[in-house]
Amino acid sequence: MNEEGCDEPAPVPTTTAAAAAATTANIHSADLTVGFIGAGKMAICLAKGILKRGIVKPDRIVASAPTDRSAGLFTEAGMRTTRDNREVVQACKVVFIATKPPVVKAALAGIRGEVTGDHLIVSIAAGITIATLEKALPVGAHVVRLMPNTACQVGEGAMVFARGRSTTPEEALLLQELLSHCGMCLEVPEPYIDIHTGMSGSGIAYAYMFAEALADGAVKMGMTRAVAGDIAAQTLLGAARMLLQTKAHPSQLKDDVSSPGGTTIYGIHELEKGNFRSTIINAVETATARASHLGKQD
Numbered sequence: 001m002n003e004e005g006c007d008e009p010a011p012v013p014t015t016t017a018a019a020a021a022a023t024t025a026n027i028h029s030a031d032l033t034v035g036f037i038g039a040g041k042m043a044i045c046l047a048k049g050i051l052k053r054g055i056v057k058p059d060r061i062v063a064s065a066p067t068d069r070s071a072g073l074f075t076e077a078g079m080r081t082t083r084d085n086r087e088v089v090q091a092c093k094v095v096f097i098a099t100k101p102p103v104v105k106a107a108l109a110g111i112r113g114e115v116t117g118d119h120l121i122v123s124i125a126a127g128i129t130i131a132t133l134e135k136a137l138p139v140g141a142h143v144v145r146l147m148p149n150t151a152c153q154v155g156e157g158a159m160v161f162a163r164g165r166s167t168t169p170e171e172a173l174l175l176q177e178l179l180s181h182c183g184m185c186l187e188v189p190e191p192y193i194d195i196h197t198g199m200s201g202s203g204i205a206y207a208y209m210f211a212e213a214l215a216d217g218a219v220k221m222g223m224t225r226a227v228a229g230d231i232a233a234q235t236l237l238g239a240a241r242m243l244l245q246t247k248a249h250p251s252q253l254k255d256d257v258s259s260p261g262g263t264t265i266y267g268i269h270e271l272e273k274g275n276f277r278s279t280i281i282n283a284v285e286t287a288t289a290r291a292s293h294l295g296k297q298d
């Protein structure tokens, strides 16, 4: 319980110097191999980010899927694909589970016999808990639950992860090193992962909707779509940099823009009439609940 009497997840342990040294040795091993069970949109985003880090060569990454639909995205970057999930586990130390959530249990059942204590199994499936992953894999399997977003593809992803019972701090560091060109990657208590899914995994789509709506407004006022689209994107980028670099509260930065009787406060009033902030809070709440629900489905 915290001071307010609320349940609070236990803090995550910090990394030791010994763990960092072991990770450095591991990450520079020429043998490091990375696999993806599921070769879809999120798998290719992560694979491209891992390649940018430069420690894993394309020919040491393999992805599996039942169809060749998205295989081209992997092969054109020099990675290998297969239709056999077990081949991925046989060939790779770090294996991302990147199928849709309802398929995860069946996919894990298919690879269970191949998973050893040398593997690091990293699920990115929305809602699927560490308990579910550990139950589906051999006892003692090293499991991580990770939630990325699609901006990993351009190195600006927001990722959180939690470790399973047998997963070591060294393995957590190895994962963070692997993903260091995908964006920020924080270890968090597991209950935060569904929240992150609602806020960021899904939330990046809300940001795109905001950008689209800004541009629509500008088009309505007579600007061309191309100019409006670029300015909308740069406006979001500028706001994000201001938040991250100044560490100021969003309301402070908002107040700095709002002159008394000026243009901004007129625009803000319109947003408030449309329940702007309340609508976004509701979206995060609903998407978080949906993530939790996906994890409970059989």
Ligand SMILES: NC(=O)C1=CN([C@@H]2O[C@H](COP(=O)(O)OP(=O)(O)OC[C@H]3O[C@@H](n4cnc5c(N)ncnc54)[C@H](O)[C@@H]3O)[C@@H](O)[C@H]2O)C=CC1
Pocket: 037, 038, 039, 040, 041, 042, 043, 064, 065, 066, 067, 070, 085, 098, 099, 100, 101, 103, 106, 107, 124, 125, 126, 147, 148, 149, 150, 201
């Ligand atoms: N798309 C996104 O923005 C994000 C997705 N995720 C999670 O990533 C996972 C994948 O999502 P997407 O990439 O969007 O989906 P997707 O539909 O693009 O990719 C799924 C892939 O799994 C393959 N697949 C289906 N059954 C399989 C099986 N039995 N064995 C191996 N592969 C199989 C499909 O052929 C496809 O290549 C989901 O669990 C989702 O919750 C997490 C964060 C963000």
Ligand SMILES: O=C(O)[C@@H]1CCC=N1
Pocket: 126, 197, 201, 202
């Ligand atoms: O919509 C979804 O289910 C996935 C999970 C987070 C983002 N996309």
